[in-house]
Each structure stands twice: as C-alpha cells, then as structure tokens.
Amino acid sequence: MLESRGHPNRLGMRGWLFGGRWGPDRYLYSLHRITGLGLLLYFAMHIILTSSRALGQGAWEESMARVSGPLFVIGEYLVFVAFAFHAINGLRLALAEVGFGVGKPIEPIYPYRTALDEQRPIVVVAMILVALLIVVGGLDFFVWH
Amino acid sequence: MTADSKPKTVLYRVLRFEPEGSSNPRWQEYTIPYTSGLTVLDGLWVIKEGVDPSLVWRSSCRMGICGSCGMFINGLPRLSCNTQISELGSSTVEVAPLPNFDILRDLVPDLGPMFDHHQALSPFILRPDREELEKPTAEYYQSSAEMERYLQFSYCIKCASCIAACPTVATDPVYSGPMPLAQAQRYNTDTRDDGFDIRKLALRGPQGPWRCHFAGECSRVCPKGVDPAKAIQLLRRDLVADYLRLRRPTPPAAVVEKPDDIARRPDIPEAPPATV
Numbered sequence: 001m002l003e004s005r006g007h008p009n010r011l012g013m014r015g016w017l018f019g020g021r022w023g024p025d026r027y028l029y030s031l032h033r034i035t036g037l038g039l040l041l042y043f044a045m046h047i048i049l050t051s052s053r054a055l056g057q058g059a060w061e062e063s064m065a066r067v068s069g070p071l072f073v074i075g076e077y078l079v080f081v082a083f084a085f086h087a088i089n090g091l092r093l094a095l096a097e098v099g100f101g102v103g104k105p106i107e108p109i110y111p112y113r114t115a116l117d118e119q120r121p122i123v124v125v126a127m128i129l130v131a132l133l134i135v136v137g138g139l140d141f142f143v144w145h
Numbered sequence: 146m147t148a149d150s151k152p153k154t155v156l157y158r159v160l161r162f163e164p165e166g167s168s169n170p171r172w173q174e175y176t177i178p179y180t181s182g183l184t185v186l187d188g189l190w191v192i193k194e195g196v197d198p199s200l201v202w203r204s205s206c207r208m209g210i211c212g213s214c215g216m217f218i219n220g221l222p223r224l225s226c227n228t229q230i231s232e233l234g235s236s237t238v239e240v241a242p243l244p245n246f247d248i249l250r251d252l253v254p255d256l257g258p259m260f261d262h263h264q265a266l267s268p269f270i271l272r273p274d275r276e277e278l279e280k281p282t283a284e285y286y287q288s289s290a291e292m293e294r295y296l297q298f299s300y301c302i303k304c305a306s307c308i309a310a311c312p313t314v315a316t317d318p319v320y321s322g323p324m325p326l327a328q329a330q331r332y333n334t335d336t337r338d339d340g341f342d343i344r345k346l347a348l349r350g351p352q353g354p355w356r357c358h359f360a361g362e363c364s365r366v367c368p369k370g371v372d373p374a375k376a377i378q379l380l381r382r383d384l385v386a387d388y389l390r391l392r393r394p395t396p397p398a399a400v401v402e403k404p405d406d407i408a409r410r411p412d413i414p415e416a417p418p419a420t421v
Contacts (some may be wrong), residue, residue, distance in 0.1 A: 021219070
C-alpha cells in the first residue's frame with residue numbers, strides 16, 4: 001500500500017479511557033490494563049526492597065523501617081484492591097477469550113444481542129466477588145489488625 | 146406553525162481538514178433547518194448543497210448497506226445514513242472522521258490499512274480443488290446448521306466502525322482489528338473452506354487475535370449486528386484447540402452429485418442462458 005498522506009488520527013492511550021461514549025466493558029478493559037501495570041510496578045519495587053536482605057541485617061531493617069508508615073499501609077491496600085480486580089477479571093477474561101460465555105453465532109435481528117449481553121451476568125458476578133474481596137481485605141487491613 | 150414560533154434548527158460541528166494546507170484539523174459550525182426524519186447524512190447534504198460545497202465525505206447507498214458513510218457522530222462510530230438526528234437526543238451534531246485512521250480530507254478516513262489487514266487473512270474460500278472452484282459443475286453441500294455457524298459474521302459491510310471503536314487498535318497499528326479477524330473466523334467456520342492452516346500462520350504474532358482483551362466496543366457499535374467480539378473469541382478457541390491438537394480437521398464440503406432420477410416439472414421454465 002502507498003504511504004498515507006493523511007493527518008494522523010489514532011486515539012492512542014486517550015482511547016482507553018475517553019474519546020468517545022463507550023460502554024462499561026471498555027472501562028473494565030482499561031482498568032485491567034492499569035491494575036496490571038500497577039501490579040508490575042509493585043512487583044519491581046517488592047523485588048528491589050526484599051533484595052536488601054542480601055546486604056545484611058542492618059540494611060534489611062532500615063528498608064523495612066522506610067516502608068512501615070500509615071501511607072504505605074494504604075498503598076499496600078491499594079495493591080490488594082488492584083490484585084483482587086485483576087485476578088477475578090482476569091479469570092473471567094481467560095475463560096471468555098477461549099470462547100466460554102460468549103454465546104453462539106445467531107441471526108442478527110435488531111435490537112442486536114451480542115457477546116457482551118451473554119457476558120453481562122458473568123461480569124456482574126465477577127464484580128460482586130471483587131467488591132466482597134475488597135471489603136474483606138479492607139476489614140483485615142484496617143479493623144482486624 | 147404559529148406566527149411567533151421559530152423553525153427548528155440543528156447545529157452541525159464538523160471537523161474539517163485540508164491536506165493542501167499545513168494546518169491541523171479544525172471545527173467548523175453550520176446551522177441548518179431541522180425537519181422530521183432528517184439523518185446525519187441528509188444534514189451533511191443540506192450543508193453541501195446550500196451552505197458550503199467544499200465539505201467532503203464518503204457515502205453511497207443511503208440505506209445502511211454499502212458501509213461508506215461511517216463517521217464519528219456525537220462520540221460514537223456510526224453510519225451517518227442510519228443515524229436519525231432525533232435519536233441523538235441533542236440539537237448539536239458533532240461529526241468527525243472515524244478515529245484510528247489517518248484523515249485524508251474532512252470526513253474521509255484512509256481505510257487502506259484496514260483492507261491490507263483484511264487481505265492478509267485470505268477472506269475468501271480456500272480449497273484444493275481449484276478447477277471446481279473456478280468453473281463449478283455443481284454446488285458444494287452445506288446444511289442450514291453449518292451455514293448458521295458463520296452467517297452472522299458474513300453480514301459485515303466493512304464500514305470500519307469496529308476498528309474506530311477498538312481501544313487496542315487505538316494504541317497498536319500492527320493489530321489487525323475486529324473486522325479482519327471476524328472475517329478470518331467467518332471463512333474458517335465455513336464448511337466449504339479448507340484454509341484454516343493457511344490463515345493460522347497469518348494469525349500468529351501481534352497482528353493476530355491475541356491482542357484483543359474483550360473491550361467489546363466493536364460489537365456495541367456494529368451497525369449490522371455482526372458481533373466481531375464474539376467472532377474473535379471463537380477464533381481464539383479454535384486456535385487454542387488446534388495448538389493443543391484437540392481440533393479435528395474435516396475435509397471441505399464435497400460437490401453435491403446431480404440427481405439423475407428426477408425430471409423438471411413442466412410448469413417451471415428453463416433458466417435463462419448465462420450472461421457471464
């Protein structure tokens with residue numbers, strides 16, 4: 001194909017969150033990516049922090065003291081929230097992406113019924129599970145301990 | 146209409162772009178009279194014929210069949226001929242070219258990359274009996290149930306709305322996008338086709354279905370109910386089954402033998418001679 005001489009109009013990362021009047025599944029898609037990147041960042045920080053144990057007892061206790069404030073407890077809870085969402089939504093996606101819960105091809109008669117309608121009950125159950133985990137995790141982080 | 150009532154109007158905000166100039170796209174406003182039943186495409190014609198003849202877009206059939214007039218209308222990719230202004234729920238109509246494609250001029254997107262991806266996935270019947278395919282002697286056998294496995298995906302009119310709505314395409318130009326992948330599944334599930342092994346090579350890598358994460362926006366905006374998100378998930382199921390050697394390959398549908406023990410009813414005339 002010839003090189004396009006047009007003006008670039010790709011939405012870019014703006015298209016993950018806005019740039020249109022999108023449906024809830026698109027926001028789950030964006031949230032899944034954002035929580036995934038957040039967990040990756042946490043994992044890298046976790047590896048760097050725990051590797052200080054190799055530098056001896058003093059270095060380990062110093063690095064632990066650095067992350068023991070109340071701000072870090074909230075940060076850890078946010079990591080847990082990201083984990084709860086990413087894990088449950090990830091299981092839903094893994095099943096959907098190999099054809100479970102998306103329905104069979106049908107005759108398209110208006111108003112159209114799509115794979116999103118087939119997924120809707122699964123999405124609702126998954127999000128209730130996420131909410132339950134977040135509440136129980138919150139109690140464990142801030143009340144029971 | 147009473148003497149003091151004003152005629153209804155509708156405000157069009159249209160994204161304009163002239164490739165000859167070096168400026169970026171800009172919004173231009175037009176106010177036109179509103180009449181009951183006016184579609185977004187009708188409004189564009191009113192502007193072109195009476196206000197600004199330099200406005201450019203692509204359209205043809207005016208009845209949601211050709212797929213030419215896909216535009217980004219009030220925040221969603223839609224067919225402009227299929228969208229009544231009354232259904233937008235606003236007296237302002239914001240019209241821009243479909244995102245995720247370069248703008249050639251005004252409302253005309255460059256759909257070339259989409260058709261390149263489409264072509265790369267062999268969107269046609271592939272089978273070994275080429276002679277029969279090109280000079281058919283009879284029909285290939287296919288049951289109604291077999292046809293229903295792909296019929297929904299064959300309603301695609303290539304309007305590019307799905308590609309404009311896809312958040313993965315928004316950041317990844319290598320990814321084929323919903324339409325080409327749905328068409329790969331359409332032909333893979335056609336029992337007359339034997340091209341699964343050829344298409345599966347083209348579906349490997351970042352252009353294949355693995356970058357889809359089921360945002361489902363393609364299915365939500367499809368004006369024909371093709372449901373590309375469903376097609377992509379089913380395509381992946383078949384590819385995973387094939388990788389795990391769980392997919393049982395079947396030979397493509399055979400040519401139906403002409404029955405030789407029946408006679409044409411006398412009241413049914415002979416078919417006219419072939420014109421091609």
